Amino acid sequence: MALNPISARVRNYDVRQMGIPVSSLSDEALLAGYASGDRELAVAFIRRFQSRVYGVALAVLGDPTGAEDVAQQAFERAWRHGSTYDARRGSVGTWLAAITRNLAIDTTRVRKADPIEVDALLAALPAGPNEPETKALEAESSREITRALRLLPTDQARAIVLAGMLGMSASQVAAAESIPLGTAKTRIRTAMGRLRSSLRYEHLAEHSND
Amino acid sequence: MTDYTRSDSHPETLAEMALGVLDPEERTSVLTHLASCPACREELLELSAVADRIAAQAPPAEPPAGFEDRVLARIDSQILGGTSALPRNRWERADRRTYKASGSRRSVSWKHLAAVAAAAALLLGAGAAIGSAATGTSSTVASDTTGGWSASLLVGPSGPVGRVFFDSDGHPWMSMGISASQVGTLRCELVSPAGKVIVLGTFQVTSQGGYWATYIPVSARGANTVRLVDTSGKMVATATMK
Numbered sequence: 248m249a250l251n252p253i254s255a256r257v258r259n260y261d262v263r264q265m266g267i268p269v270s271s272l273s274d275e276a277l278l279a280g281y282a283s284g285d286r287e288l289a290v291a292f293i294r295r296f297q298s299r300v301y302g303v304a305l306a307v308l309g310d311p312t313g314a315e316d317v318a319q320q321a322f323e324r325a326w327r328h329g330s331t332y333d334a335r336r337g338s339v340g341t342w343l344a345a346i347t348r349n350l351a352i353d354t355t356r357v358r359k360a361d362p363i364e365v366d367a368l369l370a371a372l373p374a375g376p377n378e379p380e381t382k383a384l385e386a387e388s389s390r391e392i393t394r395a396l397r398l399l400p401t402d403q404a405r406a407i408v409l410a411g412m413l414g415m416s417a418s419q420v421a422a423a424e425s426i427p428l429g430t431a432k433t434r435i436r437t438a439m440g441r442l443r444s445s446l447r448y449e450h451l452a453e454h455s456n457d
Numbered sequence: 458m459t460d461y462t463r464s465d466s467h468p469e470t471l472a473e474m475a476l477g478v479l480d481p482e483e484r485t486s487v488l489t490h491l492a493s494c495p496a497c498r499e500e501l502l503e504l505s506a507v508a509d510r511i512a513a514q515a516p517p518a519e520p521p522a523g524f525e526d527r528v529l530a531r532i533d534s535q536i537l538g539g540t541s542a543l544p545r546n547r548w549e550r551a552d553r554r555t556y557k558a559s560g561s562r563r564s565v566s567w568k569h570l571a572a573v574a575a576a577a578a579l580l581l582g583a584g585a586a587i588g589s590a591a592t593g594t595s596s597t598v599a600s601d602t603t604g605g606w607s608a609s610l611l612v613g614p615s616g617p618v619g620r621v622f623f624d625s626d627g628h629p630w631m632s633m634g635i636s637a638s639q640v641g642t643l644r645c646e647l648v649s650p651a652g653k654v655i656v657l658g659t660f661q662v663t664s665q666g667g668y669w670a671t672y673i674p675v676s677a678r679g680a681n682t683v684r685l686v687d688t689s690g691k692m693v694a695t696a697t698m699k
C-alpha cells in the first residue's frame with residue numbers, strides 16, 4: 248500500500264497544534280491529513296469534496312448507483328496517491344475531478360446522449376462550484392475556465408461539455424450531435440486549443456497586473 | 458488510419474487524449490508518438506490541465522446519505538491488505554474505543570500524533586487508535602480494557618521502530634507499522650512464555666515504511682512476544698503483548 252512521507256503528518260500536526268479548526272484548513276492540508284490516516288481530517292476531507300466528486304461521476308455516468316461506486320473509488324485513489332498530488336499542476340478539487348473523470352470513463356463507454364442535459368450543463372456553467380469552503384484561488388480558476396468556455400462558439404462549447412464533462416468519445420459526440428466524426432474531432436480539438444490560449448492569456452494578464 | 462502515422466506529423470488527437478476519451482487503440486498510437494516527441498508531450502500536459510479544469514466544472518451533486526462512512530469502510534478494507542475476511546470497520550471501531558477512553562475527540566486524535574509520526578506506525582485504519590497511545594518508555598503503550606484492544610511499541614536495538622496493535626475481540630488479529638529504518642523482508646513470529654515460536658508470515662518494508670496485518674492463529678494463543686526477524690535471521694525488533 249502507499250505510505251506517505253512522515254513530513255506530511257508532522258506538518259499537519261503543527262498546523263493543528265496552532266489551534267486552527269479543521270474547517271479552515273487548506274485543501275492541501277486536509278488532503279495530507281486524509282492520506283496520512285487521520286480520521287477526523289479524513290471525514291472533513293470527504294465532506295468538503297464529496298459533492299464535487301460525486302457530481303463529476305454523475306455527469307459521466309448518469310446513474311446514481313454507478314456514480315456512487317466511482318466516487319468511492321476516486322476517494323480511495325486519492326487516499327492511495329495523496330502524496331503524488333502536486334499543487335503546481337492544479338487545485339486539489341481539480342485533481343480529484345480528473346481522477347473521478349478517468350475512473351468514470353473507464354467504467355463505461357456506453358453513455359446515452361441527452362441533449363437537454365447538455366443545455367442544462369451549459370446554462371449552469373457560469374456558477375461553478377460555490378461551496379463556502381471553496382478557496383478564493385479555486386473560485387478564480389473556476390471563473391477563468393467558465394468564462395473561456397462561454398467565449399467559445401456554441402457548437403464547440405457543446406462538444407467540450409459532451410467530451411469533457413460527460414466523458415464522451417468523439418464518435419459519441421458525433422452521434423449525439425448528428426455530425427460526422429471528423430467534425431466532432433475538429434470541434435473538440437479547436438475548442439481545446441482556444442481554451443488553452445485564453446487561459447494562457449488570463450495568466451499573462453494576471454501577471455502584468457502584479 | 459490517421460495522418461499521424463506519417464513520421465513527420467503530430468497526432469491531432471492530443472485534445473481527446475487529454476480529455477481521456479480516446480479508445481485504447483488510438484491511445485496506444487498517441488503514446489507511441491509521445492515517446493519520441495517532447496513537443497507533443499508538452500502540449501499534452503497543457504491540454505490536460507485544461508481538460509482537468511473542465512471536468513471540475515461538472516455541477517456538484519450530493520451523494521446518498523452515509524457516503525463518507527462507505528468511503529472509510531472501503532479504505533479500511535484496503536488497509537487490511539484486501540483480505541476480506543478481516544474486520545472491515547477497523548477505523549470506526551478503533552475510533553469508538555478511543556472516544557470511550559478519553560471522552561474528547563480532539564485530544565485523542567492529535568495529542569500524540571507527533572510521537573506516532575516518529576514511530577512511523579503508518580496504520581491508516583488505526584489512526585485514532587495510534588493517537589490514543591500514551592508516549593513513554595513502557596513497551597505496552599495503550600490498551601482498552603472494554604474492547605480487548607491494545608498497542609505495544611516495537612523496539613529495535615537502538616530504540617522504538619514501530620507499533621503493534623492487538624485486537625482480541627472475536628477472531629484475534631494484530632497489525633503493525635514499522636519505520637523505514639528496517640527496509641527489506643521481515644518475518645513475523647510469536648513467541649510463547651515457554652519459548653515456543655510460531656511463524657505468522659513475512660512482509661516487505663520499503664523506504665516508506667511497512668504495514669502488515671494478520672490473524673493470530675489458535676496455536677499462538679498464550680504467546681506474549683512479537684519478534685521481527687530479517688532474512689539473515691537477525692532479530693530487528695520485539696514487542697510484548699499485554
Ligand SMILES: [Zn+2]
Pocket residue numbers: 466467468490494496497498
Ligand atoms: Zn509530436
